[in-house]
Amino acid sequence: MSLRHAILGLLDLQPMTGYDLKKTFDSTAGHFWAADRSQIYRTLGVLRAEGLVEEEVIHQRSRPDRHEYRLTEAGSAELDGWLRSPAPTEPPRExxxxxxxxxxxxxxxxxxxxxxxxxxxxxxxxxxxxxxxxxxxxxxxxxxxxxxxxxxxxxxxxxxxxxxxxxxxx
Amino acid sequence: MSLRHAILGLLDLQPMTGYDLKKTFDSTAGHFWAADRSQIYRTLGVLRAEGLVEEEVIHQRSRPDRHEYRLTEAGSAELDGWLRSPAPTEPPRExxxxxxxxxxxxxxxxxxxxxxxxxxxxxxxxxxxxxxxxxxxxxxxxxxxxxxxxxxxxxxxxxxxxxxxxxxxx
DNA sequence: GTCTACATGTAACTCGTTACATGATTAA
DNA sequence: TTAATCATGTAACGAGTTACATGTAGAC
The missing domain is CATH 1.20.1280 (Monooxygenase)
Known part of the structure; x- marks a missing residue:
């Protein structure tokens, strides 16, 4: 599947920053998908360029800005399409x-x-x-x-x- | 682990060509490791450059040459080292x-x-x-x-x- | 004073996949 | 005559990892 869909799925549950996504992967989603921090940020950039998520920058005093992402209509449709698409067979790697x-x-x-x-x-x-x-x-x-x-x-x-x-x- | 060690393991059982390796992966080793043809050839090239395998070209009439690979001493040591090295924890990807x-x-x-x-x-x-x-x-x-x-x-x-x-x- | 949490990213690399490219022989 | 088997590879791309880079606030 790739990280794209996992991110879309989590952002659908709740808008989040890359930092929040990393924490969510490490805790609640960690038993089925592991995600690397730098890949999360990179993928968010791609999803944004494709119009599947939108970004809101929230200024904070005495903390770095939060770049919060939420699904767009297109992102929601993409997530739905993925859930309904046939699963590709995955090659064993044990x-x-x-x-x-x-x-x-x-x-x-x-x-x-x-x-x-x-x-x-x-x-x-x-x-x-x-x-x-x-x-x-x-x-x-x-x-x-x-x-x-x-x-x-x-x-x-x-x-x-x-x-x-x-x-x-x- | 990566394909390297799977190839070293199979070549240890029997010297083979890239073509043979592909068939072996698809049949007898297919239940635990899948390998792509082009990656097999590429990896054989790398292993050879590293001195872990040696190549013997066998001419055939009316068939393409066979490039047969066998483990070198160094390759055998590498395989052994891998078998005795601690297993890295693998991130879930379900x-x-x-x-x-x-x-x-x-x-x-x-x-x-x-x-x-x-x-x-x-x-x-x-x-x-x-x-x-x-x-x-x-x-x-x-x-x-x-x-x-x-x-x-x-x-x-x-x-x-x-x-x-x-x-x-x- | 040191460690953890907050928060962002880029560059370079490895591993694996897909598409492209070629050509003879043999069995049905 | 058409499909499978034999046998080799390259180029480009996608996914994931490792290393590098920066800086503040608050808790202990």
Whole structure:
């Protein structure tokens, strides 16, 4: 999809600055999309040039100006079009599986064990991060957002089970 | 990781041409890493310039020359170093979850239903693709490779279960 | 006095995709 | 005769990362 649509989606929920967007990505949207600060600013510039967002500069005393962005009509239409367009198939890119796949070449059984341990630690950490986020479950839009979190948790749990399977084989 | 290491890994299993690598990615390694043809050729050039692979040109009558690549000592060391290096944390990039997350904005219940249906179809198709691949389960290296397949299947099954959950909420 | 939060960006780079370009052989 | 297989690459673009660059206010 690219960052464009994620930004349009967040600005639709609430007008924001690049700085705010970064914080939002790092907290509430962080479980499904990570965004880099400099790419956010760059993309905002592009979206603005395309007329999908509009900018309002808000002066502040004793703080840098806020450049607040909100969706235009065209931006709203673009977001809607994206939601209704067919999803392109995404090529798999699983670096960890690649390591496991190639780890057989060494005759070192400790290598696979180390890979598994490192992975397990990472998965457990992410799992507790996601579980720490409370998801509201009232109205439909919020319930959908809670379900995206649930998706991440389910996959991490699957990964842990699979790591157990793998370790048994060693 | 980037394509470099996947290529080094495959060339370690067997010396190959760019063309062969592409076929290998599309078939046996396709469930964990997808590679683009032109990027394969470009990367082979870089690896060669770095001395990690060496090239042997094999003339053929009535076919284009084969440019066959094999790992050098340095390439083998690089592969090993990669397998033993800590895995960088990978930023999440889940376009489908992003769609679900933002789909609440429209008051159209059919939209989410359509997203779910499309996703389910895609997951089922990938699942039958992966299941169609037979995995040898004899010695350890092969068993590890079979397990990477099993990982993909497990996650796809989890995704189907989650889609059911999601649909119940609607 | 030092660290965190606020707030903006540019330049250069890496990785991956799409489009372009060529041409013989073999199987259906 | 038409499609697939063999076999190579380049150019341009899009997406994302890293490093560089700047400065104030308020909390501890």
């Amino acid at each position: 670096a960890f599986l690649a390591r496991i796949y190639f780890a057989g070449r060494t005759d070192d059984p400790q290598l696979v064990r180390a890979l598994v341990e490192e992975r397990r630690a990472m998965v457990k950490e992410r799992l507790s991060e996601l579980r720490a986020i409370e998801a509201p479950t009232s109205a439909l839009p919020e319930r959908l957002r809670a379900l995206t979190l649930r998706n991440g948790i389910a996959h991490l749990e699957t990964e842990l089970t699979w790591l157990d399977e793998l370790e048994e084989v060693l | 376009a489908f979850l992003a769609r679900i997350y933002f789909a609440g904005r429209t008051d159209d219940p059919q939209l989410v239903r359509a997203l779910v249906e499309e996703r389910r179809a895609m997951v089922k198709e990938r699942l039958s693709e992966l299941r169609a691949i037979e995995a040898p389960t004899s010695a350890l290296p092969e068993r590890l490779r079979a397990l990477t397949l099993r990982n993909g299947i497990a996650h796809l099954e989890t995704e189907l279960t989650w889609l059911d959950e999601l649909e119940e909420v609607l």
